[in-house]
Amino acid sequence: MTVAEHGPQRTCIACRQMKNKKQLVRYVVAPDRSVLVDYRQRLPGRGTYTCMSKQCLLDAVKRNSFQRNFKGQCRSVDATALTQQLIAAVDQKITSLIGMSRKSRQLIAGSNAVIETLKKGSSLALIIIATDISDTIGKKIAALALREDIYTVCLYDKQKIGQLLGKEERSVIAVQNGLLADSLLNELHMYRQLVREN
Numbered sequence: 001m002t003v004a005e006h007g008p009q010r011t012c013i014a015c016r017q018m019k020n021k022k023q024l025v026r027y028v029v030a031p032d033r034s035v036l037v038d039y040r041q042r043l044p045g046r047g048t049y050t051c052m053s054k055q056c057l058l059d060a061v062k063r064n065s066f067q068r069n070f071k072g073q074c075r076s077v078d079a080t081a082l083t084q085q086l087i088a089a090v091d092q093k094i095t096s097l098i099g100m101s102r103k104s105r106q107l108i109a110g111s112n113a114v115i116e117t118l119k120k121g122s123s124l125a126l127i128i129i130a131t132d133i134s135d136t137i138g139k140k141i142a143a144l145a146l147r148e149d150i151y152t153v154c155l156y157d158k159q160k161i162g163q164l165l166g167k168e169e170r171s172v173i174a175v176q177n178g179l180l181a182d183s184l185l186n187e188l189h190m191y192r193q194l195v196r197e198n
């Protein structure tokens with residue numbers, strides 16, 4: 001049995017599937033009666049859950065499931081605003097995991113360093129390429145990553161990636177295999193799915 005199968009189970013208010021609570025998104029009602037995404041699942045009060053899927057979030061809004069589950073205690077919910085909240089929460093988690101990877105020295109930054117590591121054969125779990133990377137370098141890294149079968153995603157611009165590392169602009173970062181990389185992969189999949197469906 002995996003860790004994910006242990007622990008409290010909750011039901012998605014949209015598709016009614018029962019899952020480990022850690023695999024779901026938690027929502028609570030704020031003091032101003034708006035519905036808040038409680039991504040870290042730490043806010044007090046009654047929580048309600050959906051799958052980590054934009055479809056379930058939208059279905060829940062459409063069918064008034066939030067109102068029903070919060071027993072009329074929340075204001076009406078705007079699907080776009082709630083989706084934006086969820087994207088922002090995932091984004092925050094991604095940036096915090098990148099910071100943790102850097103601190104634990106599992107992160108490689110800069111195109112030269114990443115290309116060198118890729119050429120040595122790979123201990124890398126994932127590569128994040130800046131959206132504004134130069135075409136030539138971007139293609140070179142993507143081709144090497146494909147050869148080594150490493151998950152690659154285009155996310156953030158060079159300036160934002162640099163900021164995450166407390167440095168000047170960086171056009172590419174990579175994270176080595178490990179638990180942090182696994183968590184980061186989960187969040188990146190989630191982010192891509194949320195943004196793509198937007």
Ligand SMILES: [Zn+2]
Pocket residue numbers: 012013014015016017050051053056
């Ligand atoms: Zn669901």
